Amino acid sequence: MNAPTPKSAFTAFPPRLPAVPRGRVRLGSDAHRTLMCATMLTTHDPYKPALIDWPKLDPVTQNRITSLPIWDIAVATEGRASMNVSTYAEGIADPLLKSAVEMNAFEEARHKLVLGDMVQAYGIELVPEPAYVRPRDPEWAFMVTGFSECIDSFFGFGLFRIAKDSGFFPPELVDTFEPVMRAEGRHILFFVNWVAWHRRKMPLWRRPWFALKVAAVWAFLIWERIDMAKGLGDGNTRAEESNFTLNGSKELGVEIEFPELAAICLAENDRRLGVYDARLKRPKFVPGAMRLALKVLGKGKLLAAQA
Numbered sequence: 058m059n060a061p062t063p064k065s066a067f068t069a070f071p072p073r074l075p076a077v078p079r080g081r082v083r084l085g086s087d088a089h090r091t092l093m094c095a096t097m098l099t100t101h102d103p104y105k106p107a108l109i110d111w112p113k114l115d116p117v118t119q120n121r122i123t124s125l126p127i128w129d130i131a132v133a134t135e136g137r138a139s140m141n142v143s144t145y146a147e148g149i150a151d152p153l154l155k156s157a158v159e160m161n162a163f164e165e166a167r168h169k170l171v172l173g174d175m176v177q178a179y180g181i182e183l184v185p186e187p188a189y190v191r192p193r194d195p196e197w198a199f200m201v202t203g204f205s206e207c208i209d210s211f212f213g214f215g216l217f218r219i220a221k222d223s224g225f226f227p228p229e230l231v232d233t234f235e236p237v238m239r240a241e242g243r244h245i246l247f248f249v250n251w252v253a254w255h256r257r258k259m260p261l262w263r264r265p266w267f268a269l270k271v272a273a274v275w276a277f278l279i280w281e282r283i284d285m286a287k288g289l290g291d292g293n294t295r296a297e298e299s300n301f302t303l304n305g306s307k308e309l310g311v312e313i314e315f316p317e318l319a320a321i322c323l324a325e326n327d328r329r330l331g332v333y334d335a336r337l338k339r340p341k342f343v344p345g346a347m348r349l350a351l352k353v354l355g356k357g358k359l360l361a362a363q364a
């Protein structure tokens with residue numbers, strides 16, 4: 058089954074957005090739900106992929122961009138995200154939450170369109186897309202996409218910064234992809250708040266089950282990444298692409314050691330997520346793991362330098 062197109066994925070803006078709650082907001086409260094949904098809906102950027110004027114690149118730059126081993130997996134990831142998120146949205150009864158999750162699905166489908174247009178504009182050859190199968194457990198699928206984005210966006214923010222600063226991406230292309238990066242920041246912000254809200258709204262007896270489900274999603278994502286990395290050297294493109302997260306700076310023509318890369322990712326993560334309402338929860342797991350790794354490696358001063 059194909060991923061839904063943006064038009065079909067998002068149809069129901071709430072007729073009137075609720076007022077953003079004032080004062081302290083308790084996690085799991087109705088005010089928390091309103092704040093996270095209102096943030097998602099009011100920060101939406103209504104750009105239209107069809108109106109993007111893909112900049113003409115010089116042959117060297119175009120070759121550099123088209124030979125990055127990320128485009129197949131990027132298109133497939135957006136397609137799967139759109140399917141997973143829109144399927145979860147279908148089962149939500151609360152109109153405001155439903156609209157916010159539909160918005161998330163709409164934006165994933167739009168990312169896929171942007172990438173598809175770029176692939177066409179620059180003559181990038183893709184392997185055939187996988188089938189986007191409707192998930193049997195929509196909550197599980199939504200969580201797989203959400204936590205997966207928490208990992209990928211964290212590193213994506215840093216690598217995008219490196220590509221921008223090194224000139225690997227020309228400024229026009231940076232401008233074109235900036236709204237996509239901004240959207241991913243909003244998605245992970247919304248997702249971690251949904252997890253906190255959802256957990257607190259469920260009856261006490263369901264919470265241990267939900268905690269197990271969260272742990273199982275993380276185990277699945279770690280296994281998936283190890284499995285893909287194991288395929289390296291077998292001409293396995295998926296593995297090369299997944300490994301891009303780790304070796305991405307090299308692919309971008311910049312030799313950066315892990316501690317510097319982690320510090321740049323942390324600084325970008327804080328900068329991008331710092332602009333939203335401070336009462337919302339921020340993703341903690343990946344940034345926390347990276348901060349810990351830097352301290353263990355004795356590179357704590359890099360954190361201070363990037364702050």
Ligand SMILES: [Fe+2]
Nearest residue numbers: 135164165168
């Ligand atoms: Fe996306």
Ligand SMILES: [Fe+2]
Nearest residue numbers: 165206241244
């Ligand atoms: Fe996303």
